[in-house]
Amino acid sequence: MSPIKPSAHLAEVRYEIRGALTRRARELEAAGTPIIKLNIGNPARYGFSVPAHLREAIAAHLHESEAYGHEQGLEEAREAIAVQQRARGARHAQVERIFIGNGVSELIDLSLRALLQPGDEVLLPSPDYPLWSAATILNGGVPRYYRCLAENRHMPDPEEMEALITPRTRALVLVNPNNPTGAVYPRALLEQIVEIAARHRLLLLCDEIYDEILYDGTPFQPLADVAGNHPCLSFGGLSKVHRACGYRVGWLSLSGDPARTHEYRDALQLLAALRLCANVTAQWAVIPALQDAPTINALTSPGGRLHEARQAILDGVASSRYLDVVSPGGALYAFPRVRSDRIADFNDNEFALRLLEEESVLIVPGTSFNVPNSRHMRLTLLPQPAQLREVFVRMERVLERLAAEEAPRAAVAAV
Numbered sequence: 001m002s003p004i005k006p007s008a009h010l011a012e013v014r015y016e017i018r019g020a021l022t023r024r025a026r027e028l029e030a031a032g033t034p035i036i037k038l039n040i041g042n043p044a045r046y047g048f049s050v051p052a053h054l055r056e057a058i059a060a061h062l063h064e065s066e067a068y069g070h071e072q073g074l075e076e077a078r079e080a081i082a083v084q085q086r087a088r089g090a091r092h093a094q095v096e097r098i099f100i101g102n103g104v105s106e107l108i109d110l111s112l113r114a115l116l117q118p119g120d121e122v123l124l125p126s127p128d129y130p131l132w133s134a135a136t137i138l139n140g141g142v143p144r145y146y147r148c149l150a151e152n153r154h155m156p157d158p159e160e161m162e163a164l165i166t167p168r169t170r171a172l173v174l175v176n177p178n179n180p181t182g183a184v185y186p187r188a189l190l191e192q193i194v195e196i197a198a199r200h201r202l203l204l205l206c207d208e209i210y211d212e213i214l215y216d217g218t219p220f221q222p223l224a225d226v227a228g229n230h231p232c233l234s235f236g237g238l239s240k241v242h243r244a245c246g247y248r249v250g251w252l253s254l255s256g257d258p259a260r261t262h263e264y265r266d267a268l269q270l271l272a273a274l275r276l277c278a279n280v281t282a283q284w285a286v287i288p289a290l291q292d293a294p295t296i297n298a299l300t301s302p303g304g305r306l307h308e309a310r311q312a313i314l315d316g317v318a319s320s321r322y323l324d325v326v327s328p329g330g331a332l333y334a335f336p337r338v339r340s341d342r343i344a345d346f347n348d349n350e351f352a353l354r355l356l357e358e359e360s361v362l363i364v365p366g367t368s369f370n371v372p373n374s375r376h377m378r379l380t381l382l383p384q385p386a387q388l389r390e391v392f393v394r395m396e397r398v399l400e401r402l403a404a405e406e407a408p409r410a411a412v413a414a415v
Contacts, residue, residue, distance in 0.1 A: 182328020
């Protein structure tokens with residue numbers, strides 16, 4: 001019998017954060033090789049815990065969690081989100097314009113499915129979090145990438161953004177604070193982007209899941225505040241700031257002029273209803289997460305574990321002969337780059353595989369984030385600082401070998 005063929009859409013979809021390199025790492029582990037993993041932003045896997053008062057809120061409401069909930073989420077949780085969004089300057093943020101999903105991942109897919117016709121274009125950052133590209137493609141859309149280069153501190157160029165817009169462009173996506181670069185966009189830049197979106201009548205979608213994970217006084221500017229009456233979707237959740245990835249609780253807030261968004265809001269509600277509801281049990285954690293004192297600051301401030309892990313990466317890059325990096329202002333990652341003046345012929349996928357096979361370190365190559373010809377790699381800040389320092393010792397050994405292998409080829413080419 002002939003094999004079952006998967007959808008042709010999947011040929012263009014990538015998610016190497018949990019892809020071939022991760023599968024190879026599992027094989028090596030099964031054979032007895034310990035692997036240092038820097039590939040995922042999953043705090044609990046690195047010893048971080050959900051704040052106790054969030055667990056207690058869930059336990060106290062277990063008896064109220066056994067039936068299907070409202071398709072948009074618990075009203076109490078949505079009200080807490082609406083209050084947060086209004087405090088951040090989001091206009092018309094109301095309970096009926098808040099949607100809770102099984103993580104932001106589900107809501108990204110839902111929001112694009114409610115928007116796109118086949119062939120519609122979506123402006124995405126390069127590097128991007130690859131789920132955005134995948135959701136665009138799987139919903140019939142076409143990704144159009146604006147560059148966020150290290151030479152520009154991983155900030156987008158508004159003129160380049162606007163030059164990519166065509167009559168088929170429907171939406172503009174931002175990830176702020178950024179995954180994978182750690183860039184945090186200043187208000188002046190966001191104002192320019194909002195002006196472009198308004199000029200071309202583009203829906204703004206801003207993934208703000210890392211909104212409170214900030215370093216060295218870097219300010220976070222919510223996009224909805226800048227967007228004002230222009231339609232904007234803001235995404236947040238419990239997985240990163242509150243270290244509750246497994247709870248699978250994310251939300252989106254639809255802000256801007258209701259007269260321009262009421263049909264789209266109804267489309268979101270229809271799609272939300274088709275999947276019945278999000279996980280009811282974990283939604284009870286939203287209220288204390290947003291109303292009680294934040295717990296992330298102790299980790300991101302000087303002396304905190306995330307701050308010290310970030311410093312270990314910055315120190316490791318500074319001591320390397322081969323690497324440079326833009327210091328991350330937020331999020332859980334750094335995006336270092338191999339210098340072309342040190343190793344001219346560099347392939348990030350080959351390097352990642354060699355680092356895994358030769359030094360038992362798992363990273364994600366930059367091309368996994370839709371960066372062509374990448375010299376970058378993404379490193380998570382979640383391991384212990386001492387382990388990160390060891391990673392750079394091992395990484396330098398592989399880079400030294402690559403440089404030594406390149407030298408004879410360069411000498412032959414020069415003859």
